[in-house]
Amino acid sequence: MTASSTTTPALAKEVALLAVLATLWGASYTFIRIGVETIPPITFIAARTLIAGGLLVAIIKMRGLSLPKDPAIWKRFFIQACINSVIPFTLIAWAEQTVNAGLATILNSTTPIFAFLLTVLITRHEAVTMRKLLGTIAGVIGISLIIGMEAFQGVGKELVAQLAIVAATISYAAAAIFGRGFKGLDPMMPAAGSMICGAVILIPVSLVVDQPWTIAPSADSLLALLGLSVFSTALAFVIYFRLIHTLGSVSTTSQAYLRVPIGVGIGVIFLGETLASTALTGLVFVVIGVAAMTFPSRKKTVPV
Incomplete structure (x- = not known):
């Protein structure tokens, strides 16, 4: 049996899982949009991190593993929670009260672009190639086209909400760079640890700010919360960390642009959303930019 006959089916399975991951994360924006209709953003995200963290811990236990006990590692989990869940999750949930999914x-979807910019400006561990530079420019043009019309009309609520999502994206990019420090751990550990820390941070804030016992969430919002926590967070993380091992980190980040048409399509089909012509043009530039940033360079292989 040749190597290609054994590797091709395996590769097809991983690519299929990549599409599933893009769908799960693309659907998250619709889940959030429905959820925050009757559940305040802080409480919604606190519940999301609590449910997802509990499921991830259960998966770790089923695998016969246990979470680290080193306080230094938990300190890093805490930082990762702040920049990978607490800040971006909450900003996106708040913004989606007015911004469509x-x-x-x-x-x-521009996280890889900001990750590249932060890498160049701060860590400088990657070379600046023309392709990545052009991808960054295309991404910035895309963002400008998406939010540019509101900017010309003055700073209003809609623009602030859109900028909050961009800020969340930058936070995700910082988290991707900071997460490189967890190489010595099973990849499920930082996922579960950061979710637990996120819940520890957000639950007290929710109790003080939202007083969740006074909330009367709709059935749709509760189902959206469950779907977001189980599928778009816990299950998505399991698939994500599997793909990191099988496809590699660069190829796995391609879900960033795969989820754009998926997420937009879900919003149009299930929420009846529409996009302005400038936003559609911006979408094209964003997809081109992120694709340029994430497609791996071709390398010559030497037979073993």
Whole structure:
């Protein structure tokens, strides 16, 4: 049996899982949009991190593993929680009270672009190639086209909400860089640890700010919360960390642009959303930019 006959089916399975991951994360924006209709953003995200963290811990236990006990590692989990869940999750949930799910998907798809910019400006561990530079420019043009019309009309609530999503995207990019420090751990550990820390941070804030016992969430919002926590967070993380091992980190980040048309399509089909012509043009530039940033360079292989 040749190597290609054994590897091709396996590769097809991983690519299929990549599409599933893009769908799960693309759907998250619609889940959030429905959830925050009757559940305040802080409480919604606190519940999301609590449910997802509990499920991830259960998966770790089923695998016969246990979470680290080193306080230094938990300190890093805490930092990761702040920049990978507490800040971006909450900003996106707050913004989606006024920004539609499709637009949120487009704006949030630019994480690899900001990760590249932060890498160049701060860590400088990657070379600046012309392709990545052009991808960054295309992404910035895309964002400008998406939020530019509101900017010309003055700073209003809609613009602030859109900029909040961009800020969340930058936070995700910082988290991706900071997360490189967890190489010595099973990848499920930082996922579960950061979710637990996120819940520890957000639950007290929710109790003080939202007083969740006074909330009367709708059935749709509760189902959206459950779907977001189980599928778009816990299950998505399991698939994500599997793909990191099988496809590699660079190829796995391609879900960032795969989820753009998926997320926009879900919002249009299930929420009846529409996008302005400038936003659609911006979408094209964003997809081109993120694709340029994430497609791996071709390397010559030497037979073993």
